Amino acid sequence: MKVYKIPEATVMRLSIYSRYLHQLMGEGVETISSGEIAHGVGVSSAQVRKDLAYFGEFGTRGVGYKVEELYGHLMKILGLDRNWNIIIIGAGKLGSALALYQGFADRGFNISAILDVDPDRIGNKLGDVKVEKIELLDKRVKESNVSIGVVTVPARVAQDVTDKLVNAGVKAILNFSPRVLRVPNDIILRNVDLSVNLEVLSFNLAFNK
Amino acid sequence: MKVYKIPEATVMRLSIYSRYLHQLMGEGVETISSGEIAHGVGVSSAQVRKDLAYFGEFGTRGVGYKVEELYGHLMKILGLDRNWNIIIIGAGKLGSALALYQGFADRGFNISAILDVDPDRIGNKLGDVKVEKIELLDKRVKESNVSIGVVTVPARVAQDVTDKLVNAGVKAILNFSPRVLRVPNDIILRNVDLSVNLEVLSFNLAFNK
DNA sequence: ATTTAGTCGCGAATTTTTTCACAAGGTGGT
DNA sequence: ACCACCTTGTGAAAAAATTCGCGACTAAAT
Numbered sequence: 001m002k003v004y005k006i007p008e009a010t011v012m013r014l015s016i017y018s019r020y021l022h023q024l025m026g027e028g029v030e031t032i033s034s035g036e037i038a039h040g041v042g043v044s045s046a047q048v049r050k051d052l053a054y055f056g057e058f059g060t061r062g063v064g065y066k067v068e069e070l071y072g073h074l075m076k077i078l079g080l081d082r083n084w085n086i087i088i089i090g091a092g093k094l095g096s097a098l099a100l101y102q103g104f105a106d107r108g109f110n111i112s113a114i115l116d117v118d119p120d121r122i123g124n125k126l127g128d129v130k131v132e133k134i135e136l137l138d139k140r141v142k143e144s145n146v147s148i149g150v151v152t153v154p155a156r157v158a159q160d161v162t163d164k165l166v167n168a169g170v171k172a173i174l175n176f177s178p179r180v181l182r183v184p185n186d187i188i189l190r191n192v193d194l195s196v197n198l199e200v201l202s203f204n205l206a207f208n209k
Numbered sequence: 210m211k212v213y214k215i216p217e218a219t220v221m222r223l224s225i226y227s228r229y230l231h232q233l234m235g236e237g238v239e240t241i242s243s244g245e246i247a248h249g250v251g252v253s254s255a256q257v258r259k260d261l262a263y264f265g266e267f268g269t270r271g272v273g274y275k276v277e278e279l280y281g282h283l284m285k286i287l288g289l290d291r292n293w294n295i296i297i298i299g300a301g302k303l304g305s306a307l308a309l310y311q312g313f314a315d316r317g318f319n320i321s322a323i324l325d326v327d328p329d330r331i332g333n334k335l336g337d338v339k340v341e342k343i344e345l346l347d348k349r350v351k352e353s354n355v356s357i358g359v360v361t362v363p364a365r366v367a368q369d370v371t372d373k374l375v376n377a378g379v380k381a382i383l384n385f386s387p388r389v390l391r392v393p394n395d396i397i398l399r400n401v402d403l404s405v406n407l408e409v410l411s412f413n414l415a416f417n418k
Numbered sequence: 419a420t421t422t423a424g425t426c427g428c429g430a431a432t433t434t435t436t437t438c439a440c441a442a443g444g445t446g447g448t
Numbered sequence: 449a450c451c452a453c454c455t456t457g458t459g460a461a462a463a464a465a466t467t468c469g470c471g472a473c474t475a476a477a478t
Contacts (some may be wrong), residue, residue, distance in 0.1 A: 001378045005434095006416070007434075007435065008409065009290060009435075009436095010435090011408075011409050011412045012405050012409060013415075014403065014412075015404070015412075016389075016401070019387055020389070021403075029222045032458085033454085033455060034455075034456070035455080040389065041389050042389050044435075044436080044437070045455090046321065046437055046438070046439095047435095047436070047437080048326045049455095049456065049457065049458085050435090050436075050437090050457090050458085052456095052457090053456095053457060053458070057456080057457070058456095059442065059455075059456050059457080060443085060455080060456075061269035061442065061444055061454085061455055061456040061457075062442095062443060062444035062445060062453085062454050062455050062456075063442040063443095063444060063445075063454080063455065064454090064455065064456080065455085070349070077412065077416070078411055078412045078415070079408075079409065079412050079414055079415025079416065080411060080417075084407075084411055084414070086407070093305065093306035093309045094306045094310065096302065096306065097303045097305070097401040101302065101303065101403060103387060103403060103404045104228055104403075104404065104407060105281045106404075107404055107407070107408065109411075120311060122391040131230065147414055148407070148414075161370040169456090170412055171411065172400050172410040172414055174406055178228055178312060179254055180225075180229070180249065180250050180251050180344075184224055185347060188410055188413045188414065190406055190409060192324070192401075192406050193224070193225070194310060194312060194313075194401070194404070195224070195228075195313065195315075196221050196224045196225065196315055197383055197399055197401050198293075198295070198313060198316070198318055198357070198383060199220075199224040199287050199288075199289065199316065199396055200220050200224065200399060201219065201357055201381040201383060201399055202287055202288040202289060202293055202318075203215075203223075203224075203286065203287045203288050203359075204220075204381065204397045205288055205293070205357075205380055205381055205397065206287070206288025206291075206358055207215070207286070207288065208287070214464090216464075216465065218465075218466095219465090242424085242425060242426085243425075243426070244425085252464080252468070253465075254425095254426095255467055255468070255469095256465095256466065256467080258425095258426065258427065258428085259427090259428085259465090259466075259467085261426095261427095262426095262427060262428070266426080266427070268425075268426050268427080268474040269425080269471055269473085269474070270424090270426040270427075270472065270474060271423085271424055271425050271426075271472090271474030272423055272424085272425065272426085272473090272474060273424090273425065274426090281441095292462065316431075364470075371420080
């Protein structure tokens with residue numbers, strides 16, 4: 001099987017499968033079929049098998065998958081068999097929420113720093129991390145070997161912050177600002193636009209009836 | 210042109226185009242080509258034209274699109290030519306951040322209520338809205354004619370909250386909890402999983418080198 | 419009036435993703 | 449040992465989404 005290009009949709013589903021498997025482990029389930037995973041997360045069983053087939057053969061014909069084993073494979077595939085250091089730029093409501101979001105820590109994402117320009121925010125404690133001034137961006141990225149920058153600043157400064165992150169050496173950026181960011185080709189960029197999601201709902205509500 | 214099924218990716222891009230056009234309006238731009246929109250938001254010009262073609266002919270050959278006019282069409286298509294009432298269930302960090310997120314109000318989403326079970330949170334003011342007890346769910350949805358429910362509760366109670374929202378009469382649900390929700394066929398459901406986004410980055414960092 | 423340069427709309431071709439369908443392999447009962 | 453029954457892995461088919469290519473149309477310059 002080709003390993004060249006994995007569909008992004010596949011990667012997102014793997015992440016969802018892994019979480020479902022984790023839940024099953026908690027329930028003491030030891031073996032599961034593609035059909036059951038499919039039903040559990042709302043896709044087709046062929047989809048589950050195809051997604052897994054990109055990376056190897058993890059099941060046993062006639063039987064299914066060992067939950068714990070498959071979970072381990074998925075975590076490895078997703079790069080979650082290690083910790084990642086991330087930095088959050090922007091300690092507004094969204095940045096704070098992300099900093100305190102347990103889901104990140106649970107999956108091995110360690111928040112190395114959270115920075116802002118606003119003196120009122122600097123010094124605030126968010127969980128274990130204290131908000132620091134933006135000038136420390138380069139220093140913090142380098143000293144903590146930060147791989148991922150999370151951008152939660154207003155649109156007008158998003159590109160500027162992004163450039164600084166790239167220069168400091170982050171390899172990937174998760175952008176929550178409603179701005180199209182330019183990054184060099186070797187930097188991985190993902191955009192999460194909260195409004196877009198609501199607007200897709202709005203479209204469906206308005207359009208389909 | 211077929212109106213049957215609009216790709217979800219198209220809808221998401223329309224939302225992005227509309228925001229870019231709004232920015233251009235602010236800059237005083239009056240006319241724009243598909244190629245310029247494409248460059249501005251990072252897709253191909255054919256993609257822009259194809260996306261728009263699902264809904265009609267908005268441009269002038271040889272000239273391009275009138276920014277304001279196209280913006281108006283897009284807002285109408287997206288159902289943003291009116292206001293939507295939404296309710297947020299879960300006043301934790303994420304729910305609070307969403308409640309205070311200016312981006313929603315800017316696009317016509319009006320937060321009718323935000324509810325929680327935690328007595329410590331009830332009574333807190335988030336912008337113009339006060340956190341109220343979860344028991345008011347049915348009442349608030351009905352009296353404010355709420356169309357969209359936003360679920361930001363812990364995974365274990367997400368399905369329960371969802372069922373209550375559906376029973377109360379919401380037509381769409383935006384789910385931020387890491388749980389696959391079951392809803393009737395006529396209810397529109399979208400999932401936003403913040404961890405998935407980080408994990409796709411993690412995968413790309415780990416896998417591509 | 420004609421030419422030149424530019425741009426849209428859209429059918430067709432291409433690429434990508436999903437679904438189908440079944441051979442291969444495994445389990446448990448008799 | 450054989451049979452009945454499962455479930456995976458995967459090539460092939462189908463479906464969906466994107467890109468290509470060009471005819472149709474516009475504006476502006478000469």
